[in-house]
Amino acid sequence: MNTRLVALAAGALMGMATATPALASPGTGTPPARQYEAVGLGSYQGDFLEPSALNNHRDVVGKVGSQPFLWRSGKVETLAVLTMGSTGEALDISDSGHIVGASTTTDGVQHAVYWKADGSVWELPGLGGPFSVARQVNEHGVILGEAMDADSRWHFVRWDDRVVTDLGAFSGDVSTSGINGAGQMVGTAPFGASRHAARWEANGTLTDLGVVAGTTVSWGHAINDHGVAVGQASNGGMGDVTVAFSADGDKSSVLPVAGGHSATALKINNAGLIIGRTFGGPEESHPTIWVDGVQVDPKSVGVGAPLIKDLNDNGDLIGGFDDMHAGEAYLYL
Incomplete structure (x- = not known):
């Protein structure tokens, strides 16, 4: 090619x-x-830590083992997951401390999640299917990711104030991969x-x-x-x-x-x-x-x-x- x-x-x-x-x-x-x-x-x-992203404050997020982490000023802390026994990964962090990623519960369902600055975790609404993931977040908390619908088709989605917008089903023709401030x-x-x-x-x-x-x-x-x-x-x-x-x-x-x-x-x-x-x-x-x-x-x-x-x-x-x-x-x- x-x-x-x-x-x-x-x-x-x-x-x-x-x-x-x-x-x-x-x-x-x-x-x-x-x-x-x-x-x-x-x-x-x-x-070992497996990093995904960093912000302008040099905070780093990712996963360690099967858990999401935040590395800040040389110290590591694991982030909350949705339920006891869940796994997770943090995929992006903004300068204002918004963190996004995914948490997989013990039933094998992967949920898009958002971590607030106080460390609490919120599940983001999906499109009716069993899987979703939040990949990027900007300074205003607008999130870009993917979600599966009830017919098991993946869609590109955007969350504003935890409200999901369907950007269209995956295809070889349409994709979204980045968002700015x-x-x-x-x-x-x-x-x-x-x-x-x-x-x-x-x-x-x-x-x-x-x-x-x-x-x-x-x-x-x-x-x-x-x-x-x-x-x-x-x-x-x-x-x-x-x-x-x-x-x-x-x-x-x-x-x-x-x-x-x-x-x-x-x-x-x-x-x-x-x-x-x-x-x-x-x-x-x-x-x-x-x-x-x-x-x-x-x-x-x-x-x-x-x-x-x-x-x-x-x-x-x-x-x-x-x-x-x-x-x-x-x-x-």
């Missing part, structure tokens, strides 16, 4: 004083002078005979973020508070390359990937730092960073984890492990 890495600048937000930062031309700019310092997250009752969502939607990266406004308005030259399909993976989104694009052929989109999808540029390998951009912070993964070469899959349009090898700046799971607006990173690796996770400051 000819997959191109893309950064989609989705335009300025309504009422936002800060201008949308321009995307740098690919291959220009200066790699970061910053050298990261690794802080081990340690273990809890003999199990203004409630804008990014994902993929059908446009004409193809699928393109798309942005949904909080009021439901849909914008086609387009494709780049030489590609026919694109996907949006994440969006920051300036409306800049990242993802990837493909022409469905062989020979992998990489790309970047701009403001409303009408301009594009390529994010470089060393060796011409395939890559995907997974997250972007409000300063424009992008994290993702490249595929191919001596290691089949490994993390990568883009700063000002320049690809940076994480190992060259002190980041040795096989996975970069998340980043915050300070540029701090959280490193974890995949099925091929095991060990202590690190916060990179």
